[in-house]
Amino acid sequence: MRALIFVLLLASSLYAQTPKTPDSLVFVNGEQLTGTLEKADSKGITFKSLMAGEITVGWANIKELRSDQQFAVLTTNEKLTRRNAAAVVPSGRISVADKQLVVATKEGPKVVPIEKADRLIDAAAFDKAINHPQGLLQGWGGTAVGGVSLVRATQDSTTFTGALSLARATPTVDWLPARTKDSIAYNQSYGTSSQALTPTIKSNIFHANAEHDRYFSPRLFAFGAATFDHNYSQLVDLEQAYGGGVGITVIKNAKHELDFKGDIHYEKESFFTIDGSTPAPNLNLAGSTFSETYLRHLLKGIVFNEFGSVTPSWNDTNAYSAHVNAGFVFPVIKGFGLNINGIDDYLNNAPFGSKKNSVQYSTGITYTIKPR
Incomplete structure (x- = not known):
């Protein structure tokens, strides 16, 4: 009996090793x-x-x-x-x-x-x-970015930047019609600057959003979204919006993709004051966001991405805003690359003492996360 088992195991091993x-x-x-x-x-x-x-x-x-x-x-x-x-x-x-x-x-x-x-x-x-449809945690891909800047001299300054962007399409293959797409993103810039006998200056800006798209055709889709923003430089404690709308993919091929979207949403803006001596305004707004997203694959694996939006408010015409985000990713080795990015936020109703325009420039190391 043992000899038979040995022969069967040997035959199985030889079969498994037979080259194709x-x-x-x-x-x-x-x-x-x-x-x-x-x-x-x-x-x-x-x-x-x-x-x-x-x-x-x-x-x-x-x-x-x-x-x-x-x-x-x-x-x-x-x-x-x-x-x-x-x-x-x-x-x-x-x-x-x-x-x-x-x-x-x-x-x-x-x-x-x-x-x-x-x-x-x-x-x-x-x-x-x-x-075999993918599970809830499967199929996610995107990028993670991190960067740091340090200055140690008469003035000491430290700035951290980070971002995470993930998306998942269902199905994951392009030969079946698109049904849904989920995306989440987060980016933050935090820094301090100090000098002897002077107060420390702080900057803290973050943005987070989540979106679910459902396709009616290969190019037309409806979506629901939520966004959250904090900008210490513009005295924005929390700006949050919840809504939905429709979008259309105008161009989509191997080189580039261009999308347009429009929504209707509820938005709550909460501000703060530096000294706390005056009450900070809080606004409840009904508005819309009209946006476009562009992605372009350039030579030698370089990727350019850009996003722009304008957000008017229907119940307070003074409370409108705009946003532009653009950047390049230069591949380096095995999923790692160099990221150069710029963000411009405009808030028309920024509180007294803060600028309406907030601009960030950052560089960092980016890592491409492939869907699994």
């Missing part, structure tokens, strides 16, 4: 390559071999292609949902010959003309996307 059959690629001129098929679309394939490295080959140059990997084959102009994707999309081992892509599905061979093949997706990733 490499994918094979035959060009129209008869040359061949073996390696791994990494991806494909309507233009051609990306193939990685030990001898040639990673190459991109157009379909017109391919005579034959065989792979033992399991792929799901998406076709052009196919409108997919999680409900119909499993029935509509063929999945299995693939081969290519005579300008035809053949998928060995469980039901039998499925032929897809090359010109209609939009992309290949790993079968396991395809199954996960349609049959």
Whole structure:
């Protein structure tokens, strides 16, 4: 009995160590390559071999292609949902010959003309996307930023800056229609400046927001949001707003994205005074925020992002505000980069003794958090 168990374990170990059959690629001129098929679309394939490295080959140059990997084959102009994707999309081992892509599905061979093949997706990733929706804590990605500035001389000054921005889209793949998107963000700048025989000067500015988007179409969505702001320099103890509205994605491709949004919200503004001798105003406002968000991927992995908004108040026309936030992220190594950012806040009804405009410039180390 022990000998039988040993033989079975040895056979299982040998089977697990058996190398996979490499994918094979035959060009129209008869040359061949073996390696791994990494991806494909309507233009051609990306193939990685030990001898040639990673190459991109157009379909017109391919005579034959065989792979033992399991792929799901998406076709052009196919409108997919999680409900119909499993029935509509063929999945299995693939081969290519005579300008035809053949998928060995469980039901039998499925032929897809090359010109209609939009992309290949790993079968396991395809199954996960349609049959295993992500949990509440899964799928979050974004950036974390931190920076510090120290001066030790006649004047001592210390400034800390930090930011965290996270977003999660459902579903996480771009070949299924968008349903929801959740985002949370927080940034803060805190600093002190002191000198012998003089009072210490403090600055403290933070912003936090959370938003939930629900899509009616790939570009039109409704949203609910909450924002919180504190600005010691403008004597703002807490500015909080709760509301909802609609948004539209005007541009969205691999290089850039442009969104416009408008909402109706309730806003409460609480101020304070430095000396406490006069009562601080507190306002209850009904207003709207009209905003735009722009993201651009530049050369060498550099990312530019910008956000601008104006917020009029309908029951107090003097209590309007505006906000602009723009910055660059320069990649350095393994998810780390250099962040350069500027923020401009304008508050028309800032209390006496404070400026209406508040401007921040900051640099720091940023880390990209990939969705899991």
